[in-house]
Amino acid sequence: MRIFAYALRPYDELGYLDALSHELGFEYGWTPDYPTLDNAGLAEGADALCIITNPMTPELLDRYHALGIRGIATRSIGYDHIDVEHARKLGIRVAHAAYPPEGVADYAIMLMLMALRRVKFVQRCAAAQDFSLEGKIGRSLGSCTVGVVGTGAIGSCVVRELQGFGCRVLACDPVEKDELSGLVEYVSLPELLAASDVVTLHAPGLPENRHMIGAGELARMREGAVLVNAARGSLVDTAALLDALESGHLGGAALDTIEDEAGLYYLDRSRDVLAGRDRAALMALPNVVVTPHMAFYTAEDVEGMVRSNIEALLAFAAGEDTPYEV
Numbered sequence: 001m002r003i004f005a006y007a008l009r010p011y012d013e014l015g016y017l018d019a020l021s022h023e024l025g026f027e028y029g030w031t032p033d034y035p036t037l038d039n040a041g042l043a044e045g046a047d048a049l050c051i052i053t054n055p056m057t058p059e060l061l062d063r064y065h066a067l068g069i070r071g072i073a074t075r076s077i078g079y080d081h082i083d084v085e086h087a088r089k090l091g092i093r094v095a096h097a098a099y100p101p102e103g104v105a106d107y108a109i110m111l112m113l114m115a116l117r118r119v120k121f122v123q124r125c126a127a128a129q130d131f132s133l134e135g136k137i138g139r140s141l142g143s144c145t146v147g148v149v150g151t152g153a154i155g156s157c158v159v160r161e162l163q164g165f166g167c168r169v170l171a172c173d174p175v176e177k178d179e180l181s182g183l184v185e186y187v188s189l190p191e192l193l194a195a196s197d198v199v200t201l202h203a204p205g206l207p208e209n210r211h212m213i214g215a216g217e218l219a220r221m222r223e224g225a226v227l228v229n230a231a232r233g234s235l236v237d238t239a240a241l242l243d244a245l246e247s248g249h250l251g252g253a254a255l256d257t258i259e260d261e262a263g264l265y266y267l268d269r270s271r272d273v274l275a276g277r278d279r280a281a282l283m284a285l286p287n288v289v290v291t292p293h294m295a296f297y298t299a300e301d302v303e304g305m306v307r308s309n310i311e312a313l314l315a316f317a318a319g320e321d322t323p324y325e326v
Helices: 013-024 058-066 084-090 102-116 119-127 153-165 189-195 215-220 238-246 277-284 299-317
Strands: 002-005 027-030 048-051 071-074 093-095 145-149 168-172 198-201 226-229 252-255 288-290
Touching: 013 027, 013 299, 048 299, 058 084, 071 299, 084 093, 093 299, 102 119, 102 153, 102 198, 102 226, 102 252, 102 288, 102 299, 119 288, 145 153, 145 189, 153 168, 168 189, 189 215, 215 238, 238 252, 238 277, 277 288
Parallel strands: 002 027, 002 048, 048 071, 071 093, 145 168, 145 198, 198 226, 226 252, 252 288
Antiparallel strands: none
């Protein structure tokens, strides 16, 4: 069994891949470059591909199928960058990653705390040697009602971790989790928005969830409330969010992901003039924290991503089922 990995980071993922090759018994090749028609030949002789969040178009899939690739796994939970329907037509099985939910859950709570304590503004002032207190008063998380939108693995973990802060927790999800009974009160999305001081998003980036937080939903939120998004940028209408922030209706936002991120992560674009004015506008605001889609980035989660991909590809090669298949 030979696996070829694209866009592999040598400073973290490579070490885990190499260790797994010895543990599970497979050969591998790799490149730090993203897959293209020009470098597809690097995968010649491989049985399967391990990729990251790069577009896998029908043209690319056709090329890899011709090279003998029969399985593709992406080191991400989301897989909308892969044309899964075309892959299935070709007989290529597709898998996504899984990793412990604590990394993203911890990060989401960190974002809540940063927004509530005005950390960005405090740091900006301190850098300019402004050590005054005026305008920097924060709020305790324990005094807040937190609304959790989506109680999958990560959302459920957020609910459990919030218990230590003593705050009231509401949740909205089509499927109520029995294991969260007594920890959370399930309500409708409009009820959650109207009653929460902090709204944190943990819903999947499905087409039907696009802009689930738009102008109407933002208007329903409490005056001065905080929006946190460590899930998918497509969940929030960025233009409407900017309007709600600029009007003063929202007290702040803390975002690990926004719309139109393609071509940014995980690259050094520090010398480039970037398109996408919404990002620049959000980052300019003193009450908005924007981080580069890295809530997942812990040693435990990176190892989990690589391991789940390899386990899925080995299952594909053996003709077996795997919980990671999409």
